[in-house]
Amino acid sequence: MWDKLCLVFDSVVIAHDINSAPLTSRVQTALYARANLEFLNETGDDAVNNFPNLCVPLYKLALEGNWPEANRLIVMEEKLKNAAIAKGWPTVLHIASGANHIHFVKELLRMLDDEDIVLQDFNGNTAFCIAAAAGNMEIVDLMLERNIHLPDMTGGNGYTPIQFAAMQGRCKMTWYLYDKTEKVDFRDEDWNLLFFTCIYTGIYGKYY
Template sequence: MYRAALRNDWNTTITDIFKKDPDNIPLYLTTRISDNHDMALHIAVAADSAVFVQELVNKMEKKDLAMQNRDGCTPFFIAAASGRVELVKPMFGKNTELPSIHGHEGKLPIHIAAKGGHKEMVTYLYGVTKDKLTEDDLIKLAPDLIARADLFDVALNLLNEYPSLATVNLHYRTPMMFWSNMVEETTLDILARTPMMSRDSAYQIQQGILKRCFNLC
């Protein structure tokens, strides 16, 4: 299972295993097969084995998709960190609670996607979870959106929907050379030191965020 998941090899290896031992298919799907307590779906997601992921999801129970490895990560969380929307969609289609399960360091999938700057993933996850995000979830999410010019438009939409985020202190881990410090900054503090990526696109959105913040302060 482990090697097949890495190779995205479903049609030969796994089909043959399941034909020989059909009674134990559920066991193969959920057995921990790594030192980190990953099951086959964790491995397939990490290896970007899209076909393997889809086939596993089709056969697994809804509750099985929520199984976490030793780091506390579901396969959905790992997929969110990769930025590959095509990997999270089949899992979400079977279990809509997956985006709300906290993973490594207590982060949600949308938090880890924002941290990695995966705009398509952040946009998708925000669309399917915005009604379930708590105030604390939003406070954790906002800094990573504002700190990246390529996510400015998502940050502006967030501020428009939740104006209070413009004035509250946001818990933000500042990047350092050898360590990072957790500080409390406002939206304007973070925005003021965020470098621009493209003056043609990001600049206009940045001005929109600034205007929105000033209007609310």
């Protein structure tokens, strides 16, 4: 699932950086809420030891949903909880959310600070954007319990989570987020994107 999402987002998202993140009247993450890049930027002996021994195993454990072992690594090195652990800057929350591991996400959220939940990957996507695109209602609800503004925080290309859900044809998620997204500041292009995307992906009627 994560590999599939990466392919989709790479095809539709323009990468952001801290100086180029667009500012709109909608709720934004703080300019660019970048994950901790310490492990990716290491050189020398630290790079040889930390990335393959910490980041790579944690990435695999998050994909597998193996919380006990992932928890052991994070307790051993607390910086992992908000670190970019792979190319593209995903955090462990991004990966577990995209892989639809509900229990993993639930336990992980217990140890994350509020600012960790809104961290963005290289393309500007929060873990909530990934969860919305994956269509996992339970994970979305777990995150909303921590931050009710997540549906309004834009990801890559300035898209909101509801637009990501629609692009993936997630009918139930699209309708769910429609009621939770602050639409008063939607621009004409936002409405057009949502409208035509819903037509293209077959989201025509109310989900029951």
